[in-house]
Amino acid sequence: MKAILKENAGPGFIMKEVDKPQKLGPRDVLVKIRRASICGTDVHIYKWDEWSQSRIKPPLIVGHEMAGEVVEVGEAVTQVKVGDLVSAETHIPCEHCYQCKTGRMHVCKNLEILGVDRNGVFTEYAVIPETVLWKFSKEIPLDFASVMEPFGNAIHTALVTDLTGKKVLITGAGPIGLMAIQVAKAAGASLVITSEVDPLRIKMAKENGADIVIDPTKQDLIKSVYTITEDGVDILLEMSGNKKALEDGLKCVTMGGEASLLGIFGGSIDINLDSLVIMRGITVYGITGRRMFDTWKVADELLKSKKVDLSKVVTHVIPFDEWEKGFELMLNKKCGKVVLNLD
Incomplete structure (x- = not known):
């Protein structure tokens, strides 16, 4: 079967023929992958x-976002x-572990990740x-399920947290930030402000x-938010992993408000917790992952x-063999979500 691998330590991937899995564990499932989408982690x-060098052990089939069909199941x-x-x-x-037994499997102490700690889904069949x-649900198209x-x-x-009737600021309009705009609106947010610097993503945030x-390189984000809202936003959704965005975003939150942080900062950052969080009662x-399986429902x-209409986020669906084009789009930030079609 075809698979995209990190074959050796160093930049890049390779597509090559590998053996189709033959043996399943008792609780394993063999899935024919029909769609797989490219994530920032894959990039x-x-x-x-530096993170990849410390975590990935080649050779490894990469990829973790998928939709597919069950073709074989283990005996249990x-x-x-x-x-x-x-x-x-x-x-x-x-x-x-303690987390798994108390309803927090998404932060399992012994967590493994598909396409990171074990072979992933950029392949024709995955265990x-x-x-x-x-x-x-059958009503969901494969492109969106992936x-x-x-x-x-x-x-x-x-x-x-409850967004009903709340003013929300989303910092970062990458694919997940774009999705969060739609989720916030569906959840009843009264106002959704988005902060983004990339022209394509600014356009997509509006769509x-x-x-x-607001483009914070052209407008003062904090002044703009307080001009629009008077008291600031009720909730910050930080999606960028950018220190300046976090700092300014927290300043935009009203006293006693809330901040939900998903963006990864890649190391230590220096912010004034006293003035930004503690003394303002924030x-x-x-946030990491998804609650299993409340979020999925x-x-x-x-x-x-x-x-929610993910056609406004999924911008490219390309044949599996053209995977390099997908990574080029991702590396150059010329896309939303890129889906690989294996059918």
Whole structure:
């Protein structure tokens, strides 16, 4: 079967023929991958940055966002059957640690990630534990089902608190930030302001329903937000992983407001917690992954009911063999979500 691999330490990937998996564990499922989408994490691995060098052990089949069809199940599998269409929660829990036993599998102490700690889904067939498979509703197109995992990030970040009638600031309009705009609107936010510097993403933020989009390189974000809202926003959704965006975003939050942080900063950052958070009574949520499987149920319902339209986020669907074009689009930031079609 064809697969995209990080074959050796160093930049780049290679597509090559590898052996199709022959043996399944008792609770494993063999999935024929029909769609796979490219994530920022895949780009980090492609570039072979400092994080990738410390985490990835080549050779490794990469990729973790997918939609596919069950073609074989292990002898102890009970949750899916041959023919089911599935997407995958990419955080694979151990199921026995304290976090797993108390409803927090998404932060399992022994967590493994598809396409990072074990072979992933940029291939024709992948072995995935039944524990993390989600049977998505038949009304959801495969292209959108393949991005349910990052869509879940947007949902988890936005809905960790009640957005009904709230003023929301989203810093960063990458694909997950774009999805969060739609989630916030669907959840009843009264005003969604988005901060973004990239011209394409500014355009896409407007297309995805942002009420106001501010380019902080051209306008003072803090002054603009307070001019618009008087008291500041109720909730900050930080999606950029940029220190300046976080700092300014927190300053835009009204006293006693909330901040939900998904962006990854890549190391230590220096901010004044006393003045930005503690003395202003701000509640801060650290977000990772998706709640299993509460977030997935919400994602399924939002897509099935068409309360969220991911055609405004998925900008390219390209043949699997043209995967290099997909990474070029991602590296040059000329796209939203890029989906690889394996059919």
